[in-house]
Amino acid sequence: MALFRPLRAPDIHDAMTGPVRGVTVAFAQGGHLMSYDPAYAKGAANGRTQLPEEVAAHAREMIVSGEVRPGDYLRVDALRDALGVSNTPVREGLFILQSEGFVRLVPRRGFVVESFTREDLRDLFWAQSQLAGELAARAAKRITPEQLARLEANLGQYEKAYASADGEALSHLGHLFHREVNLAADSRRLTLLLGSIVKQLPNRFYTAITGHVEGTREAHPLLLRALRSRQPQKARKLMTEHLLEGADQLIESLERRGVWNR
Secondary structure (H helix, E strand, O other): OOOOOOOOHHHHHHHHHOOOOOOEEEEEEOOEEEEEOHHHHOOOOOOOOOHHHHHHHHHHHHHHOOOOOOOOEEOHHHHHHHHOOOHHHHHHHHHHHHHHOOEEEEOOOEEEEOOOOHHHHHHHHHHHHHHHHHHHHHHHHHOOHHHHHHHHHHHHHHHHHHHOOOHHHHHHHHHHHHHHHHHHHOOHHHHHHHHHHHOOOOOOOHHHOOOHHHHHHHHHHHHHHHHHOOOHHHHHHHHHHHHHHHHHHHHHHHHHOOOOOO
16 A cells, blocks of 8 residues: 555544544555545545634644744634635634634734743643553553554554655554554543643654654554553553653754744
């Protein structure tokens, strides 16, 4: 299979809790199904049912990546034209960002970008790591042989994507691995809380961050080993460290991009 559908930020919540929207299960590795979206490979835009969330995700990543800076205004017309949507979902998406503290509505002027600091980013990753660590610990107690087999197949596909330098597939498979662990925990409320945090994190350039892919190649097999051997505390520790390491890598990457230089 040449191309996987990469998860966009609005999909991450579903990736944590259940089947990803619009994704067709289309290929097997050793009899274990993985997710692939042929519509995405053809560039189709059908099934875009969560437009405000997509707008919020796009603008959120503009803020976190430093593409726009504190004090800049996010213009409704510019976002509308860039995303090919109407004004209404753009405004709804910006109100979502206001509720999360990323922007502020200035009367008669529009939505202005609020400050986003290193500490803000670390706080998000810390909260993510604590919830995901608990889910990994629960998964170690409850995971089924079928779920373990899917994780094993995921690792094999990840190595193939690494060998072919397929960044989109690496991103998608990395999210699928975490999704499978979270589903194995069988803790819906905790998973929903995690999803509300994950959607605030940038996702589009993880595979370009120095050390991220290599760290994933090391951490995911260790996590699988802890899950297979039913070691909850080990799984918790590995998951927590894995995600906090990602925070350090992302902050270093953003510093090199000059995000906080202005």
